[in-house]
Amino acid sequence: MNITTVATQPFTDQRPGTSGLRKKVEVFRQPHYLENFVQSIFDAVDGYRGQTLVLGGDGRFYNREALQTILKMAAANGFGRALVGLNGILSTPAASCVIRKHRAFGGIILSASHNPGGPAADFGIKFNTGNGGPAAEKITEAIYRNSLAIDEYRSCDADDIALDRIGSARVGEMAVEVIDPVADYTALMEQLFDFERMRALLSSGELSLCFDAMNAVTGPYAREILIERLGAPAGSVIRDRPLADFGGIHPDPNLAHARDLVARMNGPGAPDLGAASDGDGDRNMILGANFYVTPSDSLAIMAANAHLLPGYAAGIAGVARSMPTSQAVDRVADTLGLPCFETPTGWKFFGNLLDAGKITLCGEESFGTGSDHVREKDGLWAVLFWLNLLAVRGESVAAVVRSHWRHFGRNYYTRHDYEALDKTLAETLMNDLKARLPELVGERFAAGQVEQADDFSYRDPVDDTVSSGQGVRILLAGGARIVFRLSGTGTEGATLRVYIERLETDATQHEQDPQIALQGLIDLADEIAAIRRRTGRAAPTVIT
Ligand code: VG1
Numbered sequence: 001m002n003i004t005t006v007a008t009q010p011f012t013d014q015r016p017g018t019s020g021l022r023k024k025v026e027v028f029r030q031p032h033y034l035e036n037f038v039q040s041i042f043d044a045v046d047g048y049r050g051q052t053l054v055l056g057g058d059g060r061f062y063n064r065e066a067l068q069t070i071l072k073m074a075a076a077n078g079f080g081r082a083l084v085g086l087n088g089i090l091s092t093p094a095a096s097c098v099i100r101k102h103r104a105f106g107g108i109i110l111s112a113s114h115n116p117g118g119p120a121a122d123f124g125i126k127f128n129t130g131n132g133g134p135a136a137e138k139i140t141e142a143i144y145r146n147s148l149a150i151d152e153y154r155s156c157d158a159d160d161i162a163l164d165r166i167g168s169a170r171v172g173e174m175a176v177e178v179i180d181p182v183a184d185y186t187a188l189m190e191q192l193f194d195f196e197r198m199r200a201l202l203s204s205g206e207l208s209l210c211f212d213a214m215n216a217v218t219g220p221y222a223r224e225i226l227i228e229r230l231g232a233p234a235g236s237v238i239r240d241r242p243l244a245d246f247g248g249i250h251p252d253p254n255l256a257h258a259r260d261l262v263a264r265m266n267g268p269g270a271p272d273l274g275a276a277s278d279g280d281g282d283r284n285m286i287l288g289a290n291f292y293v294t295p296s297d298s299l300a301i302m303a304a305n306a307h308l309l310p311g312y313a314a315g316i317a318g319v320a321r322s323m324p325t326s327q328a329v330d331r332v333a334d335t336l337g338l339p340c341f342e343t344p345t346g347w348k349f350f351g352n353l354l355d356a357g358k359i360t361l362c363g364e365e366s367f368g369t370g371s372d373h374v375r376e377k378d379g380l381w382a383v384l385f386w387l388n389l390l391a392v393r394g395e396s397v398a399a400v401v402r403s404h405w406r407h408f409g410r411n412y413y414t415r416h417d418y419e420a421l422d423k424t425l426a427e428t429l430m431n432d433l434k435a436r437l438p439e440l441v442g443e444r445f446a447a448g449q450v451e452q453a454d455d456f457s458y459r460d461p462v463d464d465t466v467s468s469g470q471g472v473r474i475l476l477a478g479g480a481r482i483v484f485r486l487s488g489t490g491t492e493g494a495t496l497r498v499y500i501e502r503l504e505t506d507a508t509q510h511e512q513d514p515q516i517a518l519q520g521l522i523d524l525a526d527e528i529a530a531i532r533r534r535t536g537r538a539a540p541t542v543i544t
């Protein structure tokens with residue numbers, strides 16, 4: 001193998017965010033930019049010589065070029081084998097599944113998730129370790145440190161490999177296998193859910209479904225599982241071809257970006273279940289006919305019902321949610337006597353808890369739920385969970401959610417995002433807010449009295465790592481909360497996220513619009529942080 005050592009200089013902006021490094025395509029296309037980051041990953045870990053690396057992405061623009069570059073670097077750095085998804089495709093949960101099943105050293109996932117794709121849009125890269133999950137913070141920080149000091153990277157002279165057919169190839173001395181990206185994942189889903197039962201309902205039309213793959217990576221997975229295996233009629237999966245620019249849309253499954261699906265679910269003859277997934281297939285949105293399931297509620301409902309599904313029939317060990325996620329799941333854990341953990345935002349913080357067997361289910365308010373079957377959130381898994389649950393309970397989505405509220409109370413919840421703010425302005429807003437926290441404690445507002453106000457810090461119960469500065473929490477009497485944090489996935493300016501929650505135990509009050517039920521707290525958030533005055537924005541960019 002003809003190894004080349006290429007001299008380079010550091011870039012100062014390669015600190016991974018909530019989920020990997022995300023930048024505009026033009027940034028990634030600068031000479032050495034991608035290579036510097038990849039070499040910084042390899043230099044941050046030990047023991048990969050001769051081992052397997054899993055490689056794939058969400059199919060967005062620049063996916064294939066980046067993949068060929070990484071293959072040559074992996075060979076030159078001494079990996080023994082690479083498993084690559086056909087056409088460079090692997091959804092994030094499928095990559096996690098493949099890493100675990102084939103006992104790989106780790107994987108590199110090329111995705112900027114729900115961010116738009118195309119030459120003028122975003123690209124991203126993420127490293128997952130041998131447990132199949134996103135590298136823990138101590139590794140991502142080591143990658144960043146390496147990227148600041150890098151002066152050379154290793155590659156090799158080799159031809160590009162054919163990504164468009166399944167089979168074996170070599171890059172230098174490294175074996176490359178182009179694999180079916182769907183097979184291992186489908187087999188895993190078959191172990192967890194009652195495919196026979198779901199097939200009976202879907203193929204007979206007793207249960208109908210519309211899944212929106214948003215022109216992103218989940219299309220091939222949804223076609224294979226929902227249509228081929230489960231017999232849903234053709235047409236049940238829409239926007240099912242992964243496109244390099246996602247057809248120009250935000251591949252973000254929420255009420256704002258999945259408009260067609262939402263219209264269908266609110267129209268005449270709506271299917272029983274509506275769902276959508278994001279760019280890399282790890283998020284999910286669940287809808288019923290004329291009904292929207294808040295992601296936080298979805299997690300709580302899964303926890304309360306998991307025992308009804310084959311993969312979780314033995315019960316669950318515990319649950320976890322990210323700090324801004326609503327406390328609906330805490331109430332279920334309380335009732336079932338299960339441990340419940342509150343982690344910082346981002347899936348990497350669930351890894352240790354899952355590996356240690358402390359939790360079985362976990363989730364985030366940002367349309368992410370998952371279980372110990374992989375180490376990523378998993379969009380299609382969540383859809384199958386709901387399908388299987390509807391089949392077992394024989395009730396509509398709305399009926400399942402409403403009976404959950406009656407039993408546990410309803411945690412009204414909303415997130416308000418202010419996107420593309422000036423970075424300094426957003427940082428000043430947060431810093432001023434932090435400075436005011438001590439004086440807020442004890443203060444009485446119309447919406448309630450502040451019991452606690454802090455900047456969230458997390459000590460990992462498995463390895464004692466402390467992660468601080470994870471978001472400002474204002475906790476009010478009665479469990480209501482307002483949380484403020486800045487996004488760690490954006491590529492333009494800063495995004496301020498405001499998360500608002502209030503518990504309602506009175507069942508006669510469960511049918512309100514959350515924006516109305518939470519009005520007092522929404523006003524209070526603006527009063528405390530002066531969002532409108534400081535940003536000049538009259539309203540959030542996106543409300544979920
Ligand atoms: C957002 C979400 C967070 C999620 C992350 C990655 O991060 O809020 O819950 O884990 O995206 O999701 P942030 O820092 O922008 O709030 V994905 O599907 O974009 O990999």
Ligand code: CO
Pocket residue numbers: 092113114278279280281282283
């Ligand atoms: Co995603």
